[in-house]
Amino acid sequence: MLDYAKFPNQRQDLIRKILHDQGRVVCIELAKQMGVSEHTIRRDLHELSKEGICKKVYGGAVLQLPDAGSLASRKVQKISEKSMIGQKCASLIENGSCIFIDAGSTNLVMAMSLSDELTFTAVTNAPDIAAALLKHPNIEIIMLGGRIQKDSGGSVGNTAIKQLKNIMFDKAFIGGCALSPEFGLTGFNFDDCEFKKIAIAQTSQVIVGITSEKIPGVAKFSVATCEEIDILVVEEKINKDLYSAFLNEDITVLTI
Incomplete structure (x- = not known):
């Protein structure tokens, strides 16, 4: 067995691999696995956090995910998983009811999955979602206006914010780039994340439909703590420990 105490580069390479495979690490478990002290592992995690690989949490670290890319690229990723999640959300x-549908590829699939029999008011800041909703005969659509942010696919400026603050929602379907029990829901674009926070403040129930490769993980900016999330919709293959951790945060977890 490699003496990890003498080879810090190899030790950190192994930590990187575990982070990418599992999304999180625990100091005491890594220390036992490598035969080093917890202090050594914490020092390694500090170095990796400076590289942007992870975010330190009490007792370990969570993987920091890379930017998810453009909306166009996200629309063609994980199509099957997003379809199942979207149908469950729908x-x-x-x-x-009065519903807010946030911009994002999974929420777009949800909008395309709605039954023609449904009658409700849908509010969205995303033109592609509004266009999908137009195909449903009994849905009243309110499109929040202003400049469209291309990365997120939605309006997030002052015009949209003013309109958003005048509407109270029964449910809000909020998108995000990463989710963890420690950091909650996070995203990469500051303005988009701030807009989502306002939508969350206006709703009675927050629902997050997200694919499992984004769990656990953390992005740059906070969207919602776990306390603010009511329902999580995700694939059944989610790690059992994470499933339990979200339940412990009083989140209803619906798997598909």
């Missing part, structure tokens, strides 16, 4: 909408 099933949560009730007749007569």
Whole structure:
């Protein structure tokens, strides 16, 4: 067995691999696995956090995910998983309700999955979602206006914010780039994340549909703590420990 105490580069390479494979690491477990002190592992995690590989948390670290890329590229990724998540999210909408649908590829799939029998008010800041909703005969659509941010695919400026603050929602379907029990829902674009926070403040129930490769992980900017998330919709293959951790945060986890 390699003497990891003498080879810090190899030790950190192994930590990188575990982070990418599992999304998180625990100091005490790494220390036992490599035969080094927890202090040594914490020092390694500090170095890796400076490289942008992870974010330190109490007792370990969480993988810092790379930028998810453009909306166009996200639309063709994980199509099957997003379809199942979108359909499950769509099933949560009730007749007569007022719903906010955030910009994002998974929420776009949800908008395309809605039953023609549903009658409700849909508010969105995303033109592609509004266009998908136009195909449903019984849905009232309110499009929040202003300049479109190309990366997120939605309006997030002052015009959209002023309109958003005048509407109260029964449910809000909020998108995000990463999710972890420690950091909650996070994203890469500051203005988009701030816009999502306002939508969350205006709703009675926050629902997050997200693919499992974004869990656990952390992006640059906070969107919502776990306390603010009511329902998580994700694939069934989510790690059991993470599933339990979200339940412990009083999040209802719906798997597909």
